[in-house]
Amino acid sequence: MHRTKESAVSSIANGSRTETASPSSPRPSDDPRFTVVDDAIAELATGARTWSRLTLGQRARLFERVRAAVGAVAEEWADTASLSKDLAPGHPLRGEEWLAGPYAVLVSLDAYLVSLRALASGRSPLEGVRTDAAPGGRIRAHTFPSRAIDGLLLSGYTGEVWLQPGVTAEEAVGSAGLGQRRPTASGGVGLVLGAGNVTSIPVLDVFYELLAHNRTVILKVNPTQDALVPIYERALAPLIGPGFLRIVRGAGDVGAHLTGHPGIAHVHITGAATTFDAIVWGPGETGEQNRRDNRPALHKPITAELGGVSPVIIVPGAWSDADLRFHAEHVATMRLQNSGHNCIAGQVVIVSADWPQREAFLTALATAYDAAPARSVWYPKADEKLQAAASAYPSAIWNADRTRALVELDADADATALETTEYFAPVLGVVSLPGNGQEFLDAAVAHANQKLTGTLGANVLIDPTTLAALGDGFERAIADLRYGAIAINTWTAFAFLTPTVTWGAFPGGTADDVQSGIGIVHNGYLLDRVERSVVRGPFRPFPRSAGAIGRPGTFSVLPKPPWFVTSRTGAAVSEGFTRFKIDGNLPRLAATLVQAFRA
Incomplete structure (x- = not known):
């Protein structure tokens, strides 16, 4: 629990x-x-x-x-x-x-x-x-992309809705529509x-x-x-x-x-x-x-x-220097987007103590966390949360005028505050567990399920070679993660933004023990008896993703996503995507895609 x-x-x-x-x-x-x-x-x-x-x-x-x-x-x-x-x-x-x-x-x-x-x-x-x-006796509906234009704008990204165990495909089709039936x-x-x-x-x-x-x-x-x-x-x-x-x-x-x-x-x-x-x-x-x-x-x-403390599980593998930098910026985005005032902001990074590249990744993370554009911590009472983090973890590294905390915990440190307090502000922690491969992944899943407050969103980053090596064991581990949205090589905010998947806590919350909430929203297909949604993205952006063609992994023509806090053209691309949704102007979309490649 x-x-x-x-x-x-x-x-x-x-x-x-x-x-x-x-x-x-x-x-x-x-x-x-x-x-x-x-x-x-x-x-x-x-x-x-x-x-x-x-x-x-x-x-x-x-x-x-x-x-x-x-x-x-x-x-x-x-x-x-x-x-x-x-x-x-x-x-x-x-x-x-x-x-x-x-x-x-x-x-x-x-x-x-x-x-x-x-x-x-x-x-x-x-x-x-x-x-x-x-x-686990479940079926899943592959609900994203549903149109060719989605596959173009968000190349390499997919979304699935997993229904509760025992629901058949026929029942899912027959009940879709909810109140509109x-x-x-x-x-x-x-x-x-x-x-x-x-x-x-x-x-x-x-x-x-x-x-x-x-x-x-x-x-x-x-x-x-x-x-x-x-x-x-x-x-x-x-x-x-x-x-x-x-x-x-x-x-x-x-x-x-x-x-x-x-x-x-x-x-x-x-x-x-x-x-x-x-x-x-x-x-x-x-x-x-x-x-x-x-x-x-x-x-x-x-x-x-109701939000929660979201994990970011880093599955150890052989990452290039570019991979380390890209996913350091990825994790920094998970915490710093909207100045950390998100219910599914990544808060606890779970890494392997035995990963040879652990220190290199954490160095890249500290650099990306510090280098992200400065902005206000604007949400009411967020300053109190930052003060609470400073009190709980005096060894935290602070930057951006003490508005961002990075907390790396030793094996014997008390992680309770970090793992049970939804800071709703720029506080990012790192917890290390032993092991490699399936052993580490299973331990990280158990840790997230048992130690972290909430059941809303979990993130998993894994390179294509390691993913292929784990095979069915990886999907079993994903099934064991008790979260309403799971993001693999992307951030759970992508599930929030994707209307054909669902958004909400993992089933089981009650009035007496609400966890991350009760019920779901979004759910564009109006599906009944939903358990969770799983979204997947490319481990590497274009052009480095080209190596995934014909091999395990995900190919994408999308460069750095516009929602990354480090994207140089994120503002222009996000506006351009929105304007295309408004008017369908293809020439203007082409100009936006050019901007995307300059991210």
């Missing part, structure tokens, strides 16, 4: 990624904010009846209008998000806000539109998608408590409520996203007009009123485990007593995505 009791305590300083108090918090009877909220819920109840009368074709046309509206505000969206995170015009990392904002929303809309149109014509969204066996069955009004760190998350959660569950939605944005609200309102105007969505602002008291409102049928939160516990059980000592007595304060279903 993952260590989760510490998670509920130690994630306090995540900055309360969702600002919400418990349902028992008092409401001032004359506060006009609550009247606005009550009116919005009443309007959504009417909207839920309207939604249940729309045909699948009408829903598809509605989401086409949303897509056009998102495209119209994309530049303002990316610019406003960048400025809110202290990324001034011209900053090399502004591309993050194109990819994690409008791009993520546009590709998700495309995936949902494909599924809606298939269902409207009487077909399963999964029809035509290749499935095969995965270890029963479009007249209303799910009532759902509450989305939006994340504060990534601007696409609240919007994607709204889509999933509508499509997977037939729930109209009241979205309470995190205060960190207040500047985006006018943009959200324009982007989502086709959903707001007919009463399918309302957007409200406010702090914990507004959230508390919403979670306790009798008109809310379901709650979904992206945030911290402490916030989840306060919602479900109540705040402070009251909540602890309620938990002991098994008397939850929340009397309605809840789903959640």
Whole structure:
């Protein structure tokens, strides 16, 4: 079992990624904010009846209008998000806000539109998608790439959805579509408590409520996203007009009123485990007593995505100097993208103490970590997390004006804080285990499962020769990793950005032991009984990937990915990819690809 009791305590300083108090918090009877909220819920109840009368074709046309509206505000969206995170015009990392904002929303809309149109014509969204066996009596659906253009833009990257053991391919095809297979069955009004760190998350959660569950939605944005609200309102105007969505602002008291409102049928939160516990059980000592007595304060279903401590498992092999540099930048990206304020930021690097190249890799990692572009640690209370890391690990190496910590632990050092505290800030640790080959991989998987808090995302880096040598043993080890998203030679953020795979914790979280959450989102094919998603990328970028042709490994024509924090052209390429999703302009895409090769 993952260590989760510490998670509920130690994630306090995540900055309360969702600002919400418990349902028992008092409401001032004359506060006009609550009247606005009550009116919005009443309007959504009417909207839920309207939604249940729309045909699948009408829903598809509605989401086409949303897509056009998102495209119209994309530049303002990316610019406003960048400025809110202290990324001034011209900053090399502004591309993050194109990819994690409008791009993520546009590709998700495309995936949902494909599924809606298939269902409207009487077909399963999964029809035509290749499935095969995965270890442990599972099947997996190969859901990415689904179109030739995806294979071009993200050459060498693939995505699979693994279903729970015992689910057959026929059952998967027959159940794909979730709520859209029963479009007249209303799910009532759902509450989305939006994340504060990534601007696409609240919007994607709204889509999933509508499509997977037939729930109209009241979205309470995190205060960190207040500047985006006018943009959200324009982007989502086709959903707001007919009463399918309302957007409200406010702090914990507004959230508390919403979670306790009798008109809310379901709650979904992206945030911290402490916030989840306060919602479900109540705040402070009251909540602890309620938990002991098994008397939850929340009397309605809840789903959640709550982050965790993500491992980066480095499988030892014979790496070239270029491999060492590339994957050092890769790991630095996993920690430093969005200034570390990500629920699946890589936090614990697990390396072999017996790997002859261990020191060379760690030297390259320290160099890449220090050389990444400077930026603010902008998320509320992140400075407290950095101070906590400094206190726990006085030998940590600090750089970037003491805003980044690199912690290399000796064999006898206490790794508890590093492995059980989701720092949600630039703190990266290194833990060493003995062994090579399968022995090391199995030990690293067991360590991640047993020692690290959470079950959201895990990363594995392995060279093609070692991967071929391990054979079936590698896939068995992946099956043993108890994480909802697993990235092999890429980062789990790729799973987040890929709408035809799923996003969420490994199954098993409960209200009493929530781990990294309950349920999934994204899931463009609307698949049922999902266990996890696995994404795979090229170990080497182009042109060094050319050696993988005809041999074990992954060939790619993609050079350094634009999401790397060290990409010289990442901002231009990320913007270019987004603009291509908006207008399909092939000549302009060609210019973007030229920029990609200059990364």
